Structure formats: C-alpha cells, structure tokens
Amino acid sequence: MGPGEYLTTPPPLDQRIALSNQQIEQIGKVMTSLTRDLDGLPVLVSQQGELISAAGAPTPEVTERLTRVTERLWRDGGRHSAREVIRFEEESIEEVERANYVLYSVHIAGAVTLTVGWQLSVSLTQVRAEVQDAKEQLTRIFEESV
16 A cells, blocks of 8 residues: 555454464563553553453553453444544543543554553654554564464
C-alpha cells in the first residue's frame, strides 16, 4: 500500500492466528520494551478477548479490564475499516472507585490487536510513534508464521 492509500475493508478480526511459544516470547519482549518507552503505561497484545502478552499494568485486574474493553471496542467497530482506534473510557470499579483512561489500540494482523492504556501525561504523538515501532516488530513476528 502506497502513501495516501487507505484500506477500505474491515480488519479480519475473525481470523485467529496460531502462535508458537517462541512468537509469544518475542511479543512479550516487544511489550516490555514498549511499556518502558512509554514511561510504564500498561500495554497488551490480545486476540478476540484473549490476552497474548502484557506489560506495565500495576495489577492483573487492570490487564483484564483493558483486554475486555479492547475486545468490546474492536467488536463494536468490526464493520469499520479503521486500523487504529482511540477511545476515552470511564468505568466504575466495585462501585467505589471511578477509572478514567484513554485506550489507543491498533490492528496488527488477523484478530490480533495492540492496546495502550494511555494517561494524558504522555503525548499522543509519543504514543503513536512508539506503538508504530512496536507494530512493525510485531508484524515481522507474525510474518514468520506464514
């Protein structure tokens, strides 16, 4: 695809990709690097609501919540041609605490997506640049399985 060309079909979110243990390990390294580059923001790679790898989340509950919201976000927009999505989210946690955050998520391949739980202390420009670098690394990992 050349500059100025856009995909006009929805991403193939129903296409599951089988991953080897080696690929999952490589994805984990990319996630660790990405969270470090984004000052510790939580990041994850998931597929159809199933976590593949995550880094930077302060608790397992945060990872679970981000995975669940990411699945809903892509499923609800499944007929759109978007390859990246930004959503402001607000959620009540155990009816006591409110969580406000921004999700930035990009389509990688098949049903696989990469998501950052973004806090406004990091600029969108930095988030997009770091995610683009990670996406290129992840794309190479997935191309190895083809």
